[in-house]
Each structure stands twice: as C-alpha cells, then as structure tokens.
Amino acid sequence: MSDAPETAEHLQRVSVAAIDEILGVPLRVLDNGFVRVVDYMGSDAAIVQAARVSYGAGTKRVQDDTGLIRYLLRHRHTTPFEMCEIKFHVRVPMDTWRQWIRHRTANVNEYSTRYSIAIDAAQRTAPEAWRRQSPVNRQGSTGLIDPTLGSELTAKEASFQQASRSLYEERLALGVAREQARKDLPLSTYTEAYWKIDLHNLLHFLSLRMDDHSQSEIRQYAGVIGHQIVAKWCPIAWQAYLDYQIGGLHLSEVELGILQALLRNEPLVATQLARDAAWLSERGEAARRNRERDECDAKLLRLGITPPWHRP
C-alpha cells in the first residue's frame, strides 16, 4: 500500500487555501441570517486518499484523482466522501431551522432560549417578496403578491413581530422563566447553531434543499453552502456532483421503454406502454390529470420529443 507503515512519514494536515480565506467570515443570507465556515477536515485529496486505502495498491496508476472521484460519485461509492467533514455556524429563522434539522446525520448545537434570552431579530418579508399559493402544487408558491398589498402585509408583520417581542419581554420582566416566556415567539425568530456534517451527507442535504421543490428560504442557504463553500472546498467532487446528480436526467422503466419505442419510431408501442401504466384513457388520450405522465411529458420535451398522446 502506498502508505504502509514502513514508508509512512509524518503528515501535514490537509488544508484548502480557498476555505482558509473565508474561515469565520459570515456569508449573508436573507435579511439577517448568515453561514460561516468554522472548521473543516479534508478536501478532494482526502477522498482520493480514503478510496486508495479501500482499493489498495491496485488503484495507484490506474486513474488520476479527478477520474477516481468522478467514478466514485457515479457508482455510489459514497464512503470516501464521508471522510471530509465541515462545521458551520449558521443564523436561520426558526421556521427554516425546523426543515433543516430534519436531516439527522449531522451534529448540532443550537442556541438555547432556555438558557439565554431569545435573539432579538425576526425574519421580515419585504413588500415585493410575498409569494402566492400555487393552485396546482399544494406545497408550493407561484408568482408574487401585488406589491401594494405586499406593503400592507409587511407593515402588519412588522407591528405583529414588535407586539410579540414586547409580550416576550414583558413576561421576562415579570419573572416568568425563559423556557416558558418564549412559547409565543413567532417562527420567524432567528436562531443560531453550530452544524457539522460530512461531505456525503451534505451533498444529500443540498440535493434536496437546492431543489426547486424546496422552500425559497432554505434554498437560499443551500445555494450559499453549495456554490460559495463546497465549490471552493472540494471543487472536483462538486463538479462531479453537478454533472451527475444536479444536471442529469433520470428515466423510470416505463419512461425508458417509451423513449426507446419512440426512437425506434414505434409511436403505437409507446402509447400502449403509457396506457398500460394507466396514464391514458382507453382511447389513448391524456384525459385525466396524471402526475407521472406529466413528468414523463416534461422529460420527453427536454429531449425535443412530443409525446404521441399530445400530437394532433
């Protein structure tokens, strides 16, 4: 093995200059939030180092580092990515934190409002930033509220947040325990945390939270972590991740069958597959709404193909 004990020498810690430069510096998110890198372990080189222990001397000359990292990521050999670890200090509205904390494979120390007085800041929504409920996607938004109406919403929010803070401080002044006084703080109240996670799990977090289906607020944090931090920390792994997981396209078995039939120029076979999947009416029409069919349609369109059931 390349680093068998006989030849093992004293090591220097791996460091990454681009991260050392921003260590401790708050990267702003939302009106009052931030993400700071506090510490890290490893880099692209550490992924390679761990993989070469797995694969032993055999890998030595076969592939260069970039090829190896791309291979690992493509084939879900995820353990070498766990060999990199990063620690953040974040400031986030509790509403966003409630989503964040659902990712269980991380280490967390959150600011305690039992122990200390709650942070005196709540996330405010600007007049032009109120989003409309999506009529089709029950858990999404689409478009914006008219800014005039938005101004009213923002003004009301400001006075409500002020009222809630007053109530909180009044309780404290009257001697109510902090752990109880806080119970009516709004979810928009900022909290802070140390959050430590390995690269594999961080990429998984980002793939869910940078996604369009994710809520705008947490997506902004994920974007900063991904594009401004991971991209600098492990640039080869990050590029591979963008290529394979973010920028790619996944076809299900039915979708693959339909695409193959269409490329063989057999639209009737394609339609039959769609009908078998209960996507179409008996007569082969895309009558009722069907999410799976809609998703297949969108993928075919990305390939420049109109599904036969939408052809005139």
Next chain:
Amino acid sequence: MSDAPETAEHLQRVSVAAIDEILGVPLRVLDNGFVRVVDYMGSDAAIVQAARVSYGAGTKRVQDDTGLIRYLLRHRHTTPFEMCEIKFHVRVPMDTWRQWIRHRTANVNEYSTRYSIAIDAAQRTAPEAWRRQSPVNRQGSTGLIDPTLGSELTAKEASFQQASRSLYEERLALGVAREQARKDLPLSTYTEAYWKIDLHNLLHFLSLRMDDHSQSEIRQYAGVIGHQIVAKWCPIAWQAYLDYQIGGLHLSEVELGILQALLRNEPLVATQLARDAAWLSERGEAARRNRERDECDAKLLRLGITPPWHRP
C-alpha cells in the same frame, strides 16, 4: 441453536395484550396534546430472543428471562433492546417538538404546514401554571408566578394567540402561500407527527426527558410514554431500567475516593481529595460556589453523610 432451521417452525407474531388494548387510543397530555401508540414490534420476549441468538445455545438454561434482561441492561448490552420498535402518533406544541426532534435516532413524519393549513390550536398556559425563572439554574424554573398576575398573563396570551391566528388566516385569504403565511405562527402552535423508535433509543430519550432538568412540557410527554406505555409494553425491561438507570446513584472517581475515605473514618483524607479537585479553599473551606462540590454534597447527604467541609 434453539431455532436452527431444521427445527424452525412457522412463527406467530409476538403481541402484547396490554398494548393492543390501548392501540390507537389518545392519551392526553397538556391542554390539547396526545400520544397514541399506532403500532409496535416485539416485547420483553423479543429482547430475550435476540440475546439468545447472540449467545447461542449456551444461554439456554443458564438464566431465566428476567435475569437475562436485567443482565443485558446492567452491562450495556444494548443491541437486543433495539430489536423492539414502537410507533407513536403525537400532538405537541412546536416549542416542545423543537426539543423532541433533537433525538436523531428515530423515524419521523411531521404534519406539513406547507401542504396543509396549520392546526388551529395553540398551547395555552393556565393562570396558576406560569413558572418563575430560577435564580440559580439559568436554564430552569422554580416555583410559580402569583395566580393573580398569572391571570393577566393568560388573558394576554389568549388575545395574542388569537391575533396571530387572525394574521395567519388573513394572509391565506389574500392568497399568500401557506409556506410563507405560517412564518409568524407562535411556537405554541400544535403540530402532529408519526414518531417511530426502537426501545434502546426510546429509553435513552426517556432518561433525558423524564429527568428533572428537562422542561416541564416535554417531561409530561415522556412520563406518559414511560409510565403508561413502555411499562405495559416491556414490563421487565422497564423495571430493570427504573432500577439501574433512573433510581440509581453514580459516583465519580473523586466522589468515590471521598466516600471511601469517610467510610474508613479518615475525614482529613476526604478533605484533601476535595481540595485537590479545587472544590475547597486552601484552608479547606467550601468558600466559592462550585457545582461539582455541590453535587457531591447532595450525594453524600442521600447516604446520610455530612461532608467534613460542612461540619461545624
């Protein structure tokens, strides 16, 4: 092995009559919360079954089930306890849920206020239930607020919670997306979740959340889960847990040394040990406040012993 395939017979699922009786029935907690058992796997018998696979034929006749379970728990052979699993449906204020969710080794599905309108209930504090901030324990409460003052606090809370709900509903009526409209809901708002966990991790959760240092609200949930559910589900494991982990006493190395010295009737040695631990002033007095010494004092008092540094 007792259940080698040659002799393996068709199994019946393990069931526990005392849990089957309460399956699905909400056990009330706080003003509007509950805990319901939705499903479970295993029982005391499953712990024994798993342990006997570990230990093979050797254990067969050596110990009865109770002795074996107690031995496992005492010696931290925790894996057999992971073979039991339980699933709850709970309704909890978000403030409490924020503490609950910190336990990572569980499976969770929480009610989504992106997808659906927030539950129209917030936890209300009764006039006689407002707690005073502890002057000594920064993260605790001690005693109660005067009920006359409490009435005022309760009335103000009611009108504040009503105002927050109105604000929320007004936003929804104006077309604001649910995911954004919710941002100023108070932490007292109830949420619901399915929560599934194995017995080992549940006991760990309970040891932290039934503890005096835990906040009253989550302690009430933990008490219901422990005394009304686990006690029925796995009574032998529960009793062993109460005996070893809840009802016991842990001495640190210094505390042990002091106790041994005192039992040998060598108070000067005991005092010296406390001085070495920086608990006492040079002259052997308990001058400054010191938490470790206070905790040692309390343990010695439970044994009926006055520490020499408090003797006149």
Next chain:
Amino acid sequence: MSDAPETAEHLQRVSVAAIDEILGVPLRVLDNGFVRVVDYMGSDAAIVQAARVSYGAGTKRVQDDTGLIRYLLRHRHTTPFEMCEIKFHVRVPMDTWRQWIRHRTANVNEYSTRYSIAIDAAQRTAPEAWRRQSPVNRQGSTGLIDPTLGSELTAKEASFQQASRSLYEERLALGVAREQARKDLPLSTYTEAYWKIDLHNLLHFLSLRMDDHSQSEIRQYAGVIGHQIVAKWCPIAWQAYLDYQIGGLHLSEVELGILQALLRNEPLVATQLARDAAWLSERGEAARRNRERDECDAKLLRLGITPPWHRP
C-alpha cells in the same frame, strides 16, 4: 385530520397475510444459509398512513394509495418508507457478513463466538462454481473455471476447512479461550444474526446488493429478500421501486447534452461535448480507454443510438 383524536378509534395492528404465512420459515440461500422473517411492522398501508399525517387533510381525496406511494418514491420523500420495519434471522458466511454489516442503519445481534462454540459449517464452493477473475473489472469476476480444475479446488477446500475445524477444536480441547481459539477460522465459516431495518434503508441496501457490481454471494441473499419477501410485504412500494430505481436509466449532464444534440441531428455538437469532457482525442477519436465514455456508449446503445465517435 382523518384521525384526529376526537374521532380516533381503537386500532387493530396492520398485518400482511402473505408475510404471516412465511413467518419463521427459512428461505434457503447458498449451501447452508437462510433468511427468515421473524417479525415486521407496517405495510403499504402504513406508508400511506404516515404520508397522510405529513400532508394532512389535503391528501385525502387527491390521490389513491398507489399513486401516492409512487409519488413519494419518485420524489425522494423517503420518510414514510421508514415507517415500515422488518426483522430477519439470517445465516451467512462471515465473508458475506463482512459486506452486509457495512450498512450501518440497521439493528444487529450476531451469534457470538466468544460466548459459544462457532457454528460447525463453512460455505463450500461446488466444482462448477469457481469464478474467474475479470481482466477488466478489478473487483469483479467473469465466467467460470474449468470444472475439472474446479473439482480439485473443491476437494482442496474441503480438506482445508476440515483442517481448520480440527485446529479450532483441538485448541478448545486444550482449554484455549473460545475468543482466541476462533482466530484462525476461515471467512467461509457461517454466522447467524438477527437483522432489523426499516423499508427505506432496506431498499437502499437492496439497490446496492442486488446490483450487478455486487458479489454473487450477497446478491443471492439480496435477491431472496427483495423478490421473495419485500415483494409480498409491500407490493406497491416494491413495484414502484423496480420501476424507478432498478429498471430506470440515469443520464449525467454531459450524457444528456450529447443525447439532446444527437436527437437534434447535430453529431458534431455531440462530439464536441464528448471532447470537452476529455473522452476523445483531439481528433475526435475514442482512443484511450475512458470509463465515463464507455458508460455513455452503453446507455446510447440501449436507446438504439451509435455514438458518432464509433461510427465508421
């Protein structure tokens, strides 16, 4: 909510007749191994139940159960799948178990050869089952050893395994501690374990271990668990899993770009993209071996497309 406490009724445990039928029955794998279902919690219905708590009343009428499960799986809403749990009793060669145990999100009780005498069985390879080392895939096999030679290998293995067992038993007879006597047992020795895991993590295990790249022995166990057990336990989830994760096709960003160019009938653009990815020589030839390009080639061939760099 559909099961708000007001209307909550006493529940019956979910059970699945097709699993109850095989509960405890050993399904044979390899020459001496098996998989037995010992207990389980939940079913397809439990996935739906948990998802409906997440999504609240909103989901009630929108989708039927099959549509909902397929949607959850397609969009990586994995938490409802964690609400199902299954417990196996398995008998596996230690060599295979070493791979199996790498999956960390499971509960395990293994037979202890410190506590008991090692199981007197080692996995034997039949004369026609010796596999040849693959010359291209360093970690794989391809084709079989000539059975005549195989007979020799099998005979030598049998006598070696006998010698190792004799050595083990001799040590025991001389009073050597079991924990030390076992140290030279071959990896082919069978072990047993209770293994408990939730459905989400089980599907992840299966996606890695049913894969072609996985070693034949563990693949046989995975096949039995998938096709003979999960297929009966949660048939809707299993079918969705086969459709989306097993039978599908994933394209990376580069592969997608190439496919799009080819479907637009722009082979030069496609070739340029491949050259940018360093898959081709300057002159556009697939000169050096390149794994990523090979994988792209294979995907295009599944779609009936010859890559331009392989066209005459």
Next chain:
Amino acid sequence: MSDAPETAEHLQRVSVAAIDEILGVPLRVLDNGFVRVVDYMGSDAAIVQAARVSYGAGTKRVQDDTGLIRYLLRHRHTTPFEMCEIKFHVRVPMDTWRQWIRHRTANVNEYSTRYSIAIDAAQRTAPEAWRRQSPVNRQGSTGLIDPTLGSELTAKEASFQQASRSLYEERLALGVAREQARKDLPLSTYTEAYWKIDLHNLLHFLSLRMDDHSQSEIRQYAGVIGHQIVAKWCPIAWQAYLDYQIGGLHLSEVELGILQALLRNEPLVATQLARDAAWLSERGEAARRNRERDECDAKLLRLGITPPWHRP
C-alpha cells in the same frame, strides 16, 4: 453573542501541537497492527466554543473552560463533544475488526480484498500469550496456557497460516477471482481501514472497548487510542471522562437502598431488600449463585463494607 457577525473576525483553524507531532506516525499494536492519526478537527476549545453557542452570552463569564467541559460531560450534554472529529488509519486483524465495525456511528473505508490481493500478514499468538477459557465467565478468559503447550499451539498456528496463504495464492495463480479466492482466509488476517468518528462516539467506543469485559486484542487498540491519542488531543475532556465514566461507581436503586440501610446501621433492612430482590434464600442466605448480588457484593467491598449475608 460573543461571535455575532458584527464582530466576527477571520478565524484560524484550531490545531493541537501534541497531535500535529504524531500525525501520520504509526503507533504499534499487536504483532503487526497500528493506529495512525491522519487528520482531526477541533480540540477542547471547540467543545467550549460549541457549548457557548448553545448557552449564548450567559455562559461567558460564569465558568472557565475546564469547569464547563466537566459540567457538560457530567450532565450528558453530549452534543458539544460531537463537534470534535478524528480520522485514523488502522491495521487490525479481521477478527478484531469484526468487533470494531459493530460501532455504527463512524465513517469507514476498509481495504478491499475484492479489489486487491489480501494483505500478507496474519496475527500470530506468541507461546506465552494463549489464554485459558474462563470457567465462570462464558465470554471471557482467565489466566494463561502453559508456555510449553503454548509453543506447540504457536507452531501449529504458524504452519496453518502458511497453508492458508498457500491455498489463497494457488487459487489466485489458477485464475480464481480475488473475491472468491479469499473465502478461506483465516480471521487472523490483517486488514486496514480509515476510520473517522466524533469525540462523543469515540468516548463511547472506548468505554466499551477499554473495559475489562472487552477482548484483549481490541482492548489494546482502545488503550492506545485513549491514552496515547485522545489524552493529547482533548486533555480536559479526557480527564473528565476518566473521572466520571471510567473511574466512578454506579449503584442501582436496590444497591443504593442497601448501602443507605447499612450506613444507618440497619443490617436487617439491608438483608430484607436483598431478599426482596430475590438475591437470598428465604432464610437470608446467599445460597444460589446470583450475578446481581455478586456485583453488589463487589461494590460494597470497594467501600470497605462486608454485606450482612456474608457476615459470620
């Protein structure tokens, strides 16, 4: 907060000189094994840093770092200890690795004998190091085998290990796939791995594996990790850990009741408690063997007290 973004400055990474000195250097264990620190994140200071985020400004002046770390460890505030991470390169017999890998909360990359030829080294037991099976503790050893007999055992082991290596190499020479050729390697064969874990989980690993009940081989690795590495890396946390978890004494509820009764000079009450626990015969004699009673006896003896049931 002490490091609010307004005042946040560019950070330097935390480093620990005593660890930097041994970074990469193999610390020898057994005849051919080692432990090397490859990288680390954090130190005692990082524990404090994370705790102060949890507790906010409140902690600033209250306690010094040592007092805070000791308080955290004593009261099971374990999350700040998770903020430290360490990565090892280890070389271990597979038999020992089978125990090691049971600790699931770690990141692992093991040397692959599918990919590369197995390491040509097996752990050899010296003539004077063969241990006798304990007659009372089924999973332990006690005392040593006579060295003359030990010499025979060692000689036989050497020739057996040689035979097994020959068989392995013969299979490889005949073209058998590495993944299959390895199946009869003895458990004593060395493997290597990168192993990364946070301090909280490492201390838990050590508390189980430095324990007397643990097998000698893994105990030697645990001892090196604890005393030669963690002691240098986080000396304050390590000392607190030794004081509270390793050097202490835990009494169960029954044991506590008995001790209290004896200190009140009420031996009859103590005997009655032991009888209630089914430790004694009806007549109050320690007739049958009972592990719980034996453990209580041992604890009382450490306190210099003879249990009444052993008094003449």
